[in-house]
Structures are given as structure tokens and as C-alpha cells.
Amino acid sequence: MTMSSTDLAQARFLAIEESGWGRSFTFYQPRNLAFWVYVLLVASGVLLFTARIGRTYGAYSRAILVTAAVFAVYGAIFWWFTQHIDRYARQPTKILVVAFGWGGFAATWAMASYANTALINIYGKVFGHAWAQDWGAGLAAPFTEETAKGFGLLLLIALAPRLVRTAFDGFILGAFLGLGFEIIEDIAYGMNSGASQFGANQVDASLQTVFLRVATGASGHILYTALFCAGLVYLLGRPAEPRRAGRGLLLMATAMVLHGLWDSMGNFTDGSALAAISLIVLIMVIALVIAVRVFALTVPREREFLRRILAPEVAAETVTREEAEAACGTAAARRAFRRSADNRSARRRNAYVLDAVFDLADALATERGEQTPRVEFARAELDRLRQGRPATEALLPVRL
Structure with a gap:
């Protein structure tokens, strides 16, 4: 049955409303509690991060500057790539910056750093210090860090309910939450490496860590949080995305399992460099395959919105x-x-x-x-x- 021009225009309007495509984002919302929660925790994270940089900058300034410069370029590349794959109901740049800020400072410094230490200490008291040393990171970070970043998505939904409408929106915003977390965390790792030899050869020491993190970053926090947040949207349900709790929990669990395997890989390699490299490659390949599959799972709804928006243009032969x-x-x-x-x-x-x-x-x-x-x-x-x-x-x- 051929639709009339009026019906096509109405379908287009409904698609625009359902998708939130083209809507602007207002960050300053003093009457919204989510705004103050965001500001408080991000500000706390910024203060903690800058205080740490300030305490060590005099001794390790070269390592800090080199690490920050490399990861600024690395972050810019991933920013471009993530925006490149978002061809549909594109999120405003402002909300992407807000997501990056939460992942980089609130989730990292104000939440996960404290939660990781507390949970690993609990593991040590329950299972023993040696067990906590081996398995603590792999069984703490996936829960604390993914939850901290996922809480950022909940705040974004509260701040922009008309923009976060589908699992694909969760996938894209999750990638930016993860990007912020990964960049700031990697700068801290590079800084720690620079200090590993009491400041001697600090640039070379930090660059070794930087290159490793860059080489493996594609399957790191960006990917984990994209999966986790897509699952979180499925779990909650949104106006343009029916609730699918099973699918949502599976995606969230998958992100945590991948994260846990990465942080625990040293327990499976017995110090063998070949085994470590093989396991790194295997985990990266599995993670990237899963990410591609989840992208393909979430994007059809966006394509349908685009098809309905373009339908009147096709009918008019524009x-x-x-x-x-x-x-x-x-x-x-x-x-x-x-x-x-x-x-x-x-x-x-x-x-x-x-x-x-x-x-x-x-x-x-x-x-x-x-x-x-x-x-x-x-x-x-x-x-x-x-x-x-x-x-x-x-x-x-x-x-x-």
C-alpha cells in the first residue's frame, strides 16, 4: 500500500520525536538533582587527579607531558572514529564531552579507585592476601569500574531523556564514557611507569607502558563500556527501545567477563611471554568480534528511523x-x-x-x-x- 505525502510526513515527524534526533542538550540544569551529582563527583575527580599530578610533576614532568601528549592524539583518533560510526541520530557534541568528563574523572578517581581498593581488601580478609594479589584486580575492577561508568549513563538519561532513546545511543555514549576513563587512567599508568626507576629513563619507561596501552586500547574500556551501556538501556527500556532484560543482563555480564579476563590474564600464562601475547591477541579478537555483533544488533532501529525521515524525500524524488x-x-x-x-x-x-x-x-x-x-x-x-x-x-x- 502506497502512503500519501501527508502520511509520510507524519511518519517522519514521529520518527524524529521517537529517536530524539536533532535535539539539543542543555547541561546547566540547577533544578535537576542529576546535574548536581554530576558536578560534585566530576569536580571531586578533577581535584584528586590534579592533586596527584601536582605532587609528582616536579620529579616526573617529562613522563607526564609525553604520556599526556600521546594519549591526547590517541583520544582524538578514537573520538573521530566513534563519531564516524554514529551516522544516525547523532548525539550533540556537548553531551559527548559530558560523558567523557564523567568517565575520565568521576568514574575513575571519585568512585572506582576507592571501590577497587576496598573490594580487594575485603577479598584479602576473606580469601587470603595471596589470593587477593592474584585475583583481586580481575574480580574487582569489572564490577566497580563498569558500574561507575554505567552510573554515568543513568545521569545522562536523567539530564537528557529525549536524547538517550535506544540501545545504540547507549552504545555510543558508553564508548565516550569508556574513552574518558581509558585516557585518564592510561595517563596515570604512564606516570607510574616514569617513576618506576626513581625518575631515571622516565620517558623510555613511560613510553613502554604507553605503547602497550595504545596497542591494546581498542579492546579496552571503550569497548567494555559500549557493551555495558547498550545492555543497560536494554535492561531499563526506553521510549524507542522496548525492555529486554535478558539481553541487557547478558551484554552487561559480557562486558564484565571480558574486563575480568583482561585483568586476570597473568594467572593463565605462568610467566610465558608467548602465552601472554597469544592470550592478549585472543581476548582482543573475541572482544572486537562481540563489539561488531552488538553494533549490528543495535543499529537496525536507527536505520529504520533514517528510512522514515528520508521517505518523503524519496517520494518527492529529492x-x-x-x-x-x-x-x-x-x-x-x-x-x-x-x-x-x-x-x-x-x-x-x-x-x-x-x-x-x-x-x-x-x-x-x-x-x-x-x-x-x-x-x-x-x-x-x-x-x-x-x-x-x-x-x-x-x-x-x-x-x-
Whole structure:
């Protein structure tokens, strides 16, 4: 059955409302308790972190600066990648910064650092000091750290209930919570390594730790928290994501198990370098495969929102059916669309056209489906790129 233009417009409006796509984020909410909880714990974490840096900076300044510089670049790369995969109901940059801040300072310094020490001490009293030395980290950090980061997602839901609507939103915001945790934690690890030889060769010592953390970072906190927070959204349920408690608990448990295996791997290798490297590679591969599968599990709802937003444009022939199917499809579908052209120049143009389709959808969502200058400009840009005209031609009046 073919839908009328009115029905398509109504379906688009409902998709925009359900997804939260295009909504802005207001951080300053003095009447919202979640705002004050966030501010108090992040501020506490910042003070604790800066106090630690201040106490050691005079002796280990080179290690601290080198470590911070490397992880700033590393963090920027992961920030770009995480935003790159969020092609759909894109989260505002402000809420991503807020998520990063919670993961970096509140979850790390104000919560997990204390909880880890307390839980490992309890393990030592119950099971003995030797057991706690071997297994304490692997059986403490997965619970305390993932819970601390997951609490950040709960605060974000309280601060932005119309933005955190699906498990995919939880996946993306979880990645930024984990990114903040990983960057600040890794800076601390690099600083500790610089101090390991009483400050001698502090740069070389810190770089060894830095390179190890960079090499294995793809399967670290970013991944764990993305899985955990996607599961948390499934567990809670959201207006655009029906509650699936079993799936949610499974994802949260999977994140904790991967985290625990990573922190306990020394107990399985008996000091063998080959066994350690093999186990590291195995855990990383398993973690990345799981992350890809969870991404594929959570993203279809976002693609459906995009399809409903673009449907009136397809009916009006502003967007071709092939362009819409590629934009709403998998990475393989987008790749096939780009490669469907005859030559390299045309394939590059197809890639630009797909980007313009996403930009048009973003403009439509931000403007709530209204016909505004921003939307008209996005349509004009799409047509210009499809025709291969220079940028200046999009601003010229059309001759009849």
C-alpha cells in the first residue's frame, strides 16, 4: 500500500520525536538533582587527579607531558572514529564531552579507585592476601569500574531523556564514557611507569607502558563500556527501545567477563611471554568480534528511523531510492553504492552524495521536518553533488 505525502510526513515527524534526533542538550540544569551529582563527583575527580599530578610533576614532568601528549592524539583518533560510526541520530557534541568528563574523572578517581581498593581488601580478609594479589584486580575492577561508568549513563538519561532513546545511543555514549576513563587512567599508568626507576629513563619507561596501552586500547574500556551501556538501556527500556532484560543482563555480564579476563590474564600464562601475547591477541579478537555483533544488533532501529525521515524525500524524488537504500543499509550496501559508478571520479562523487544524504537527514531532524533555509540548502547541496557541479553553482538562481 502506497502512503500519501501527508502520511509520510507524519511518519517522519514521529520518527524524529521517537529517536530524539536533532535535539539539543542543555547541561546547566540547577533544578535537576542529576546535574548536581554530576558536578560534585566530576569536580571531586578533577581535584584528586590534579592533586596527584601536582605532587609528582616536579620529579616526573617529562613522563607526564609525553604520556599526556600521546594519549591526547590517541583520544582524538578514537573520538573521530566513534563519531564516524554514529551516522544516525547523532548525539550533540556537548553531551559527548559530558560523558567523557564523567568517565575520565568521576568514574575513575571519585568512585572506582576507592571501590577497587576496598573490594580487594575485603577479598584479602576473606580469601587470603595471596589470593587477593592474584585475583583481586580481575574480580574487582569489572564490577566497580563498569558500574561507575554505567552510573554515568543513568545521569545522562536523567539530564537528557529525549536524547538517550535506544540501545545504540547507549552504545555510543558508553564508548565516550569508556574513552574518558581509558585516557585518564592510561595517563596515570604512564606516570607510574616514569617513576618506576626513581625518575631515571622516565620517558623510555613511560613510553613502554604507553605503547602497550595504545596497542591494546581498542579492546579496552571503550569497548567494555559500549557493551555495558547498550545492555543497560536494554535492561531499563526506553521510549524507542522496548525492555529486554535478558539481553541487557547478558551484554552487561559480557562486558564484565571480558574486563575480568583482561585483568586476570597473568594467572593463565605462568610467566610465558608467548602465552601472554597469544592470550592478549585472543581476548582482543573475541572482544572486537562481540563489539561488531552488538553494533549490528543495535543499529537496525536507527536505520529504520533514517528510512522514515528520508521517505518523503524519496517520494518527492529529492533522494533517489538507490541513495536512500544505501544510506539506510549496511556498510556493505554503502560500499556497493560507491563502487557502482564506472570510474574513480564518479565513485568519489557517490561517496559525497551519501554524505549529503546524511546531512539532509540531519537537517530535517534538527528542523523537525519543516521546510527551512537549512533544509533547502541541504537539498540543493545533494543535487549539486549528484550532478557534479562546482560549489558556487548551488548559490546561483535557477534559470527557467
